[in-house]
Structures are given as C-alpha cells and as structure tokens.
Amino acid sequence: MIGAPRQLRLLSYNIQAGTTTGKYREYVTHSWRQLLPNHQRVANLDAIAELLRDYDIVALQEVDCGSLRSGFLNQAKYLASHAGFPFWHYRGNRKVGVIAHAGIGLLSRIEPSLVEEHGLPGAIPGRGALVARFGEGEQALWLMVLHLALGRRARAQQLKYLSGLVREYPNVLVMGDFNTGPGSRELRTFCDHAGLVVPAGDVMTFPSWNPQRSIDHILVSPRMDIAELGALPIRFSDHRPLAMRLNLNGAVELPEHSDGNQQQ
Template sequence: MSAVPKEAENDRLRLLSANIQAGSSTRAYRDYVTRSWSHVLPNGKRINLDALAELASNYDLVGLQESDPGSLRSGFTNQADYLAERAHFPFWSHQPNRRISRIAGSGNALLSRVEPTELLDYALPGRIAGRGVLVANFGKGKKAWQLAITHLSLGVKSRQLQLGFLAELLSEAPRLVLMGDFNCDFDAPEMRALYRTTSLEPPAERVCTFPSWGPQRCLDHVLVGGFDVLDYKAVPAAGSDHLAVGVELRPK
C-alpha cells in the first residue's frame, strides 16, 4: 500500500455533528417521564458536558444542536462556550433559536479549530418559529468551503419549507457540508430539493442514530459535496437520546 502524501493528510478534516439534548441524559423511553425534571433543572448536566468535551476534543469542527445558550436548565451556562473551553477549541459560535422564558433555551452551535472567514445565521421558515441554520465559511479561493449546521422541524410540511430554503441558500457552494438533526431519513422525499439544487450528496450508507439506546431511525446526517468521505459512523454522545455522527473528509 502506498503512503498517503503529507499534504493530503494535512487536508483531512474530522467533523462531528451532535444533538446534545442540552446536556440531559436519556437512556430509555421511560426517562422522558422519570427524568422530565432535567428539562428545567441543571442537575447532572456538567458530567455529561465534560464527557461531550472529551469526545469533541478528537475533532477539528463540531456542530451542536439543542445546545442551551444559558438558562435555568443549564445553570445559566452557555453550553457551547463551556464545551469550547473544556475541549480547547479557539473558535466557537452559538445561534440561539428558541427560548422559554428563563427556564430553557436551545440553538445550534459551532466549535472549531479552524478560524472561519465569515459566520452567518438565518431563521428557517416553518409553521412554528424557533428553527435556524448557522453557516460558517472557511478558506479562500480554491480552498474555500462552507459548513452549515441545522435542526429541522418534526412536521413534514415545515421540513419541506426549510429544505427548500436551505437548497436555495447553499446552491452556489461547490464544496459544502450540511450537518445536523434533520428529523427524517436522508432519502425522505422532502430531501430531494437539496440533492437537486446543491452539490450535496446523500451518505453512502444508512447510519441510524435514534434512539441512542437502540437506534432504529436515521435522523442525524452529515451531507457532503466536493469532499471524499473517508469515514462515516455513529458515535455515543454522553447520554443524549441521539447518537452523534462523526466523519473524516478530504477535499476532492
């Protein structure tokens, strides 16, 4: 086997997409009832966040969904800031999308070892407000690429609107990654607009991520355009009800 050129190794990127459930721990369906207090109280979340930081430290870029920007349930801690500090990420950004008074908040976030050239955030359309996409641009010229982090709605009609918006927003990027919790499979009918309009391609294999204790549904994806996918796998995410998705990429 021939050795991989050093410059090719340096071009590799390790990315993680994780719905962290605001640091809560859910290990069975009954926990949604017996541990419902965790959605309003901070108890036990610090241990889960420390485990998430250890996982994230193995990656170059991490996209988070359901990251609390600072409310009662997170102990008024911005969880993206906490994870970036614990895992030694020099760059981070948070896009708060939904807040229930001071009790709970949720949003998308980016942790990065690479400095973005630009950060943008957009609200997504839908029947109920509170969904968004965080977009980061990296590199310049031929090395430029775009990363988008999102969390789509549960309803099909809202997802159709959101995916149509994303398809138009990301249509001009030749090298692109879209990651997040899509709340649908990568081959769901509403996903076709993405593949038709952007450089994104569906994953080569189906990786199920929900529920984390016995995955049966494939809801979390890292969609790629303009990169070779060297590794694609589900990864336990410190007690979240979703498994994370880890990938290794190399520019084509």
C-alpha cells in the first residue's frame, strides 16, 4: 500500500539443537538425542529453515556449533544457507567435549556494520551474547542476541553487565531466551537500567506442546513502533518461536537487504 511504513520482520527462536520434544517425559526417554546424531534433527532443521525464510533478522538460541550430536554441523551456518540469509554470525557458549557445543546465532538479510561477542558472568562459565549494529549514527539499530542462565542470581549478574552495553543507544532490540518471565525482578531492573520495555502482553512460548511460561522475549526501546507480536504455533523445538513486525519510521534508518555472500 502506498505510504505504508516499511516493516522489519523479526524472529527469536530456541531451536533445542534441532530436536523435537512433545512431552516432559521425553527429556528423559529421548535424552539420547541430545548426545547422538539422528535423522529427525536434519529434517527439523530443514523445516525450521523454511520458517525462517519469511523474516529479515533471526536470533537463534541452542544452536549446535558443530559437535557429535549434530554430525559436526554448524547449525547457524546450515540454517543461513538453506533459508537464504547472506549474513550470519554465531557464538559458541558451552562445549561438552566433542559431544555437544551449544551456542547462539544471528541471521540477517541486512548487512550489520558491527558485530561483537561478549562473554557473560556466572558461576558456570560459557554463556555469552552477540551485539550487532545496523546502520550508522543516531538512526542505527542495535540488536542483542542472548540466552541467559537458569539461576536467578546468575541472570541478574548477566543482565547487569548487558545493560551497560546498550543503555546509551536510542534504538535497541534485545532478543532471546531469558529463562524468566516479564515480571521478574531481574528483568524489570534490566529494563529500567537499559531504557527498554517489555511489549504489552504475556506471550507464552514454553513448553511448545502446551505453552504456560513467557520466557522468550523481544525487548525494545520505548520509541519503537510495534505492529505485531506473538508466538507461532510451531513445535519443532521445546520452545515456540517469537515473532515481531516492527514499523520503521524516521527514528531508524537501515541499509537495504543484500543478496551477498554468507559471512561468519
């Protein structure tokens, strides 16, 4: 429609290393899938890649960065290639020998002008965040991908560190698996310090077969204009993907989409 605002299509998804879980007991009965390669994992990745084709920027959590369980496949690279994203980055978080190597990923059709990796504090080392900038100056968009710890104390430490990375910027998105709800003390404190808001609505994303918890979030700067936010009824993982459409007004100026070569 003429005059309609340009929109940015965003998706945040914990893909559980390409493994489907349909019931709580499968965490035990199908635990071998977290250790060994299987044909279902590749089929799931192909289905996820088809889903991702509809988005401009995707934040991934629990991607395998290349270990035994994934058949030594970097899943961020695989999804970027099969979904047609020219720009991709990943950060390995936790590595268990050659068996598993969990991480986070960023896939984009827009070339970032900067991508940084940051290690996060916590009793168990390994977790980290990706921080990307799209565009330049006051109209640039800053985007953070993260997967926080299970423990409240560790999450609070991690969020305190992360708030210092983005508090100075006017246009910020923070996407990922926070392992905590929108009303938790640590998330409220983070939003206060970083100048961000949790969009209205308690969007349930976990578990995928019967969502009862809102632990996946896309936090935004107050000036941003959200057109739509919701969890998709997809069960390729134990989380449902969280999708957002963002209206881009004069506050944010982004480069055009690119069909260039993939990069890490």
